Every structure is written in C-alpha cells, then in structure tokens.
Amino acid sequence: MTSKTVAVLPGDGIGPEVLDAALPVIDALGLPITLEHGDIGWEFWRTEGTPVPQRTWDLIGRSDAVLLGATTSKPGREALADLEPHLRERAPQYVSPIIQLRQRLDLFANLRPVESYLGGTPYRFCVVRENTEGLYAGLDWDRVPEEMWPLVADHPNARISGREATTASVRMLTRHGLDRILRFAFEHARAHGHPRVTLADKPNVLRQSSAYARERLEEIAADYPEIEYEILNVDAVALWMARRPERFGVIVAENMFGDILSDLGGGVMGGLGLAPSANIGENGNYFEPVHGSAPALAGTGRANPIAAFLTVGLLLEHLGFGEAAGQVRDAVSHVTRRRDRVTYDLGGSATTAECAASVLDACRAVPRAHTAAVVTVGDELLRAVLEDSNAGEASRRLAARAVPVRIRHTVGDDEAAIADAVRSSIGRDDVVVVMGGLGPTSDDVTRVGVARAVGSPLEHREEAWRGVVERLTRFGVAVHEDNRRQALFPEGAELLPNANGTAWGCRLDVRGTTVVMLPGPPRECLPMLDAFLRDGIAHLPEPEPVATVFRRTLGVIEADAAAAVDALVRELGLRVKPAYRWHYPYVDIRIDCPPESAAELAKRLDDALGAYTVTGRERTAVQELAELLDTRGLALVADDKVTGGRFAAELAAERRPAGDQEPSGRMSVTLDAAWDGGGPQDHTGTVRLLCTAHEGARERAGELTVPNRGPEVVAYAVQFAAWTIARRLVEETA
Known part of the structure; x- marks a missing residue:
C-alpha cells in the first residue's frame, strides 16, 4: 500500500x-x-x-x-x-x-453519511451539501444596496419600510456550481450503491431558480442511467428523513438547505455524537x-x-x-x-x-458475544388467558446455542406493535424470534407486522400454499380463501416448512440480524426453532469463549455484595457485567469472563465474600449438607427450637436412603434464636439465629443476625443451620 x-x-x-x-x-x-x-x-x-x-x-x-x-x-x-x-x-x-x-x-x-447505527429499520443515505453558493454565497446586506432597490421596491413591506430599513440576501446558483455538486452526488451514489439521487430544493416557491436546478439535474442524470433521480420540496424531504429515512440514497442540496438537512440527518441517527463529515474540493x-x-x-x-x-x-x-x-x-x-x-x-x-x-x-x-430477542404475539397472552411458555422455551434453546436472549417482548395482535418490537432489535441483536399470529384469521397479523419492520412487501409463495392445501386435504378439512394468508411472506424470505401444521415460518437476514417468524402452538414452533438453531445460525461467527464464576451467598445484602464485586472487577480490568439475583435468603453472583481470568477472579471473589459463600454451585445449603452427611455416613439429630421440625424434614428429603447400613457416626444439632424487638409471631426488629453442632467431643457453632421480616425467617433459619454445619465439616476436611 x-x-x-x-x-x-x-x-x-x-x-x-x-x-x-x-x-x-x-x-x-x-x-x-x-x-x-x-x-x-x-x-x-x-x-x-x-x-x-x-x-x-x-x-x-x-x-x-x-x-x-x-x-x-x-x-x-x-x-x-x-x-x-x-x-x-x-x-x-x-x-x-x-x-x-x-x-x-x-x-x-x-x-x-447517515446510517442506522442504533438499530431499528435499516437505512443508509447521505446528504451532499454545496458549500460555495446558494444562500451562503456571501451576497448578504444589512440594507438593500441602491442598485438593487428597483428589484425589491414593489414589495409592499419594502415600500412601507424603505430602502434603509430593508435587508436582503441573494440565493445564487450557477451552472458551474450546480453541475459539479450534482455530478459529485451521482458519482457518490454510483460508488456506494445508492439507487436514487434526490435534489432537495423549493420548486413550488423558488420557481425560476429551482427550474434551472431541475434542468441541470436532468442533464447530469443522463450520464447515470442506472440511478433514479427526483427533485422534491426540502420540507417534504425533512419530513420523510424523519419518518422514512430508508427511502433515500443521496440527498443533494444548496448550501442553506443542505446545512439544515445534514444536521437533521445527525438527529435521525441519534445525535451529532454519531455524525461524521467530509469536505471535498478541487x-x-x-x-x-x-x-x-x-x-x-x-x-x-x-x-x-x-x-x-x-x-x-x-x-x-x-x-x-x-x-x-x-x-x-x-x-x-x-x-x-x-x-x-x-x-x-x-x-x-x-x-x-x-x-x-x-x-x-x-x-x-x-471475538464477541451474540444476543437474541424474542417476540411472542397474541392478545390472549396479554390477557393471561394463555401462559406465555414459548418465550421461556425459546430463551432456553437460544442460550444453549450461545445466543442468549437480551430482551423479550409480548405484544398483542397489533401490526404496529409487532413492527415496533421487531424493528427495535434489527441491527442490534443477531437473532429475532417472532412466535405466533400466523394463522388464517383476520387477527393473525404477524406476517404484516414483520414485513413492515423489515421494509419488504408481502408476496405469495406457491410452495407454502401447496403445503397448506395438501395438509388440510389430507385431514379432510375444507380449504378456505382465508387460508391464502398463510402463503404470504416478506419478499425474499427463506421458507421454514411446518411438519405439524399449516402455518409455515420463514427467516430473513436484515442488516446483520436474522429475523425468524414461527407459528404459535408449541407443538409446531418449537421443533421448527430447534431445526433453525441446528442449521440456520452457522453464519454467526464463533462467540467469545467464556467461563462462569458463580457464588451463592448468605448473610450479606445484595447492595453490599454488588459493591464489593464491582470494585474487584474494575481492579482486574475486566470488561464484564456481573449479574446479581436475590432470592430469599440467598444472593447469587454470576460473572461470565474470559477463561484465562476465571481463576484469579474466583480467588478475589472468595477473598472478598468467602465469609458469606455457601457454595459455588446452584444448590442450597440443605442440599450441600445432605451430600456431605451421605458421603460421611453421618446421622443427624436436631434439637430445633426455631423451625418446628422443618430443618430436619427438608434435610431428610434431600438425603439418599441408607438402606440397612448403619451410620458411621452421629451428630446432634441445636438450633435456637434470640429476638430483639419482636418474636416468633411479632415480625419486627431482628432475630439472632444460633446453631451449635456436636459430634463426639467436637463442637461447631455459628450465629447470624437477620431482619425479622415475616414468617419466612424460618426458611432463613433452615438454610443458615445447614450452612453452619456444612461449613464446619468442610473446614475439618480441609
């Protein structure tokens, strides 16, 4: 180079x-x-x-x-x-x-240039502004020059104000200036694959100068027969830039109109922080x-x-x-x-x-991670007449293929709502799965909404129509004219046959996003989704390999845990986003990170929160204790003054039957509580949970003070007791 x-x-x-x-x-x-x-x-x-x-x-x-x-x-x-x-x-x-x-x-x-970098309906156009003439030619006076006065003196406002109180600017357009900016616009359109050049002017008001601009446009355009051209009122162009930016290719305008439209283009993109420019000349x-x-x-x-x-x-x-x-x-x-x-x-x-x-x-x-969006469609879902099971199943299947769901939408049988939900993920997510609303009735409008979102008209697909007719005929069902709706798909879509119904699906690739349209019944859509995930996402680059560091904690509030974890992630310079989940009485911490960072991150995490860590697995303290007791063949007898036998019952439910084998040892546990400001029935203040375990001469004890927030404090006591005993057993082994 x-x-x-x-x-x-x-x-x-x-x-x-x-x-x-x-x-x-x-x-x-x-x-x-x-x-x-x-x-x-x-x-x-x-x-x-x-x-x-x-x-x-x-x-x-x-x-x-x-x-x-x-x-x-x-x-x-x-x-x-x-x-x-x-x-x-x-x-x-x-x-x-x-x-x-x-x-x-x-x-x-x-x-x-103006491009849809923030997602939504894809658009890519540019505004070409002439820099040297038009209303910015410098022909601007604070009062009308004497030699110009005869040209404006007949205007009623000028007659009233007089020459000394009348200002004027001249919009100058020249053949030289028009020809070179128009040719620049057409050359740019040709080089960048834009199908249309639009001259934004004001031909309905500036009739003479705009007519001359049109003449020059028509003559220059003759050298570029493959490119469409038009002249539109600049105010209409502004409206359609905001409403339908995808209709434009190259917009060319004189200096002032171009100045305004180019900043509007920045607004269409999402702000001037996204707006580049070039100034090119002789x-x-x-x-x-x-x-x-x-x-x-x-x-x-x-x-x-x-x-x-x-x-x-x-x-x-x-x-x-x-x-x-x-x-x-x-x-x-x-x-x-x-x-x-x-x-x-x-x-x-x-x-x-x-x-x-x-x-x-x-x-x-x-390498980067991929993301998906799921859109489930149906008024019955919004009214909770039907459970939206498809959204959860789609999320699980996508996550299993390393394309986790970033966002889920549930929308009614509304064309605009469907289009908005799909459009918001185009250019942002790798995959958008749309499920439901592909039947033959008038309220099945998903195909129309998806077509609107991707900017493609619907077309009849004979292959799908034959499939509809064949299935209905095979089962002795009458074929109605309304069934023809099920053979309409966005132009250029790849069809996805439905082996279990008449509603075929399809896929479209739009600006880096694959939109998949599937029927609603789970028996039909889930096998189709599985087939797509098996065969239809091979085009996605391999995602960045990740390792997951997980800790389940007890006795620390979510805000304190998050502050500690966020600080250590910053210290390690990791570009990851920890996830926190509070589910009484636990706070779970999950961090997906590069594999080479996992060991150090886990060590730092244990240094920061080890005193509160119950397990590194998605298991409860009761489950961890049951496994330890089974492994060691220990029996446990509880003197339980807090949970009313719930601790022993939950532990027993998790243990493996020992059969006729005698336990190798016995452990006795005392679980007690001390209330401060309330009691077992008066849920206020705090409660200090006390757990003491004896195995022979060895004693293990622990205590924890928690809010006495309600009857569920018993669940806290069950998990705390199990955690205390399990932790002591692990420490002895270590």
Missing part, C-alpha cells in the same frame, strides 16, 4: 480528546499513514491573531488529507475582545477556520466530526468518540483504504448496537476512553 500523510488539526474543546481516542485505530489496522499534528483554533487566534497560522497552511499543502477535531467560533465583537492586547490594536478580522479552509481549498462538497479536503468543540464537555471524559471514528473511516476511504474503512464502520456498528460501552448521549455511562477502547477491540476482531 502507498504511504499517505495526514495533517491532524486537533483544534478546540473536545477536539483533541476525540481525535486522541480515535486515531489509534490507524495503528490497530496496520495502515501506512503518517500523522503530522498542526495548529488551528481559538488559542492561536487569541495569541497570534489568526486561527490558522501559516505553518498550518504549509502542513496542509504537503498532506494527502486533513483531519480536523473541532474549532470554536465567536461573533466579531467577542473575538476582538479575546485577543491579546498587542494584537487588538490592529483589529484583525476574525474568519472562522472552517470558512477559511473551504474557501482557500475550494471545498465545494460537504458529505454527511484543491484539497478536510474530514471532521460535526459535534463542534462543546467546551462544557472538554476535560470531563464524557465526549462521544464515535463520530471521530466514523470520520476517520471517511478519510480512509478517500485515501483508498476502503477495506479498513469498512472495518471501522463495522466496529462502530457492533459497539453502538450492543450499547454496553457507549457514552451518556447514547444512554450509556462509558467514558470517552472506554468507548474508544470498545471500538478498537472490535476493529481488532476481538
């Missing part, structure tokens, strides 16, 4: 932070790019009287591309006041670095995340580096490193769709550095 030089201009505010976070991706991808840093921004205006020193222009001149962080601009009066005193006297005029770069390098095209270029310098965020570690990564991706593509640019976009897509290490503006809590590290990990092809 040919080596390239990039001028890096960090700029102001968060600019240096986001570039520092994103630029390591170039080394991570092993690209032959030399980075040379230069000076730009407010500090150089303040101390040197120019925000772009000559040395920076020299650097730009010898570079293949320019990467800009962000710059601060202020109005003229504030800019002058901020100058060093010795510079203020000559009153230099402040011109923003952005304007200087665009004018000096003749950067006529501003490119703003004599140079620069690439910039468009979130601005955001001085309030500077130094807080909260700035979102995603836009900087995507901007680097645009730069790499421009320099000819297309494959690497694709890796950056894929890495960003992975991080944003999972949202486990994203910054506050995307709903996360990661710092700039943590979010950047997750993108870099993805760029290095670090």
